[in-house]
Amino acid sequence: MSNQPVNTKEKILDAARSMILNHGFAGTTVDAVIKQAGVSKGAFFHYFPTKNDLGYVLIQQYAEGDAKHLDGNMEKAEGLSDDPLQQLLIFVKLFEQEMKSLQEPFPGCLFASYLNNSELFDEKILGIIRESMLTWRTRIMDKLEEVIEKYPPRRKVDPESLADMMMVTFEGAFVLSESLEDSQIIAKQLAQYHLHLKLLFEKDE
Template identity: 25%
Template structure:
């Protein structure tokens, strides 16, 4: 176990990795315990049941997303560059033929707690709100060229990236993700 991280964070890191590869219903606490090198009772100490773990996973993932987009906003004022950096967030899981937490948790939505389901919806809402803002600003400032509703385009952009992750994973071909991502950007310039 990494001595620089507390046990709860190591458990969450491990669970996130497993979820992004196998889904929320594709593992048990025994899988986490084996990878981390602890007993399942230790996991239950931090997360009494799997619902608690799911809620903690989506809350942390959402917080990290908010931090990531804040960093993008701080690093550049160019909205086209912001979208390129946003795509990098979605391309990271593709390197391991996984998908983002939101996509994987959504596939198990019916079996998740109400709080986890709400967390997923909030995560997607945050994605869409940020995308709409960037698209609006980009069009106003002349960085982006498109017609129609920014709300519709934000939904299409997010859905395309999520679908691109699934295609890359299914075909075990990262180029499929990159082809779709490049198409999204090309359509805006």
């Protein structure tokens, strides 16, 4: 599925990413990374002035991929329906399906990994994570406000919390799936969020 990296920098990045998700940033040594990547120490410090710079590049890449993923699925959902509620439900369903068809166990979220060592990182790195989350919040909140206007919710609801709930579902499900060694938990929890939205906004038949 994921193709092997050919160039040295990619090899380092790939090795570091997976090791950090399993050992945390502090628990991941430069020596272990270069061994796993099959490159020399000189190569490592040729591409990354310090270990922290590696951490910075990694989280930047991750945040970029995350934003693309968010945008991609939102656009896909918007292309499949004109109704804001349906768009939102499809949006959630797309992630649910991705998670359901997962082969290997979910590798984990780099945001959560970094946040669990937050005092090791500077504001620049923490800022990237915060911005990513605020992007999710804003993106979903905007859609939610369209939905609320068109479909008066069954109960008064705070759009911000309801938007946050999607990220909370992801992050929380990652933790449970790791501990209970059951990747399907993630899809199931997204299904619960999907149901929550339906219960709030859909008319009874």
